[in-house]
Amino acid sequence: MKIVVMLKTLLFNLIKGPVTRKYPYEEREPFPGERGVILMPDESKCIYCGLCARKCPSNALTVTRAPGKEWKYERFRCILCGACVEACPKKCLEFGSRKQG
Ligand code: SF4
Ligand code: SF4
Numbered sequence: 001m002k003i004v005v006m007l008k009t010l011l012f013n014l015i016k017g018p019v020t021r022k023y024p025y026e027e028r029e030p031f032p033g034e035r036g037v038i039l040m041p042d043e044s045k046c047i048y049c050g051l052c053a054r055k056c057p058s059n060a061l062t063v064t065r066a067p068g069k070e071w072k073y074e075r076f077r078c079i080l081c082g083a084c085v086e087a088c089p090k091k092c093l094e095f096g097s098r099k100q101g
Helices: 002-016 051-055 083-087
Strands: 037-039 061-064 070-073 094-096
Touching: 051 061, 051 083
Parallel strands: none
Antiparallel strands: 037 094, 061 070
């Protein structure tokens, strides 16, 4: 009896095809409403005050003023809490799709 169940499962899976994707060749489309990543669309608006980095609970942001001005985001540290987006006085940060990031 078990062989019948096994064959049924085997046939079903052969017809249905694989449930996995060939990542990275086939990427999953992001879910609607996903927060994705933090983006700074217009870096010229940033005054490098560092407020976003100070508010970040996971140290995903680094802001340096000297020697060169730099705003750095580490995507894999980010927990997408949104504290940086809220804290930015120039409103230059936003959530964006992973496709853009
Ligand atoms: S809080 Fe806004 S203006 Fe300040 S460093 Fe961060 S992104 Fe730039
Ligand atoms: S969303 Fe939260 S964790 Fe991610 S960079 Fe902004 S403050 Fe840090």
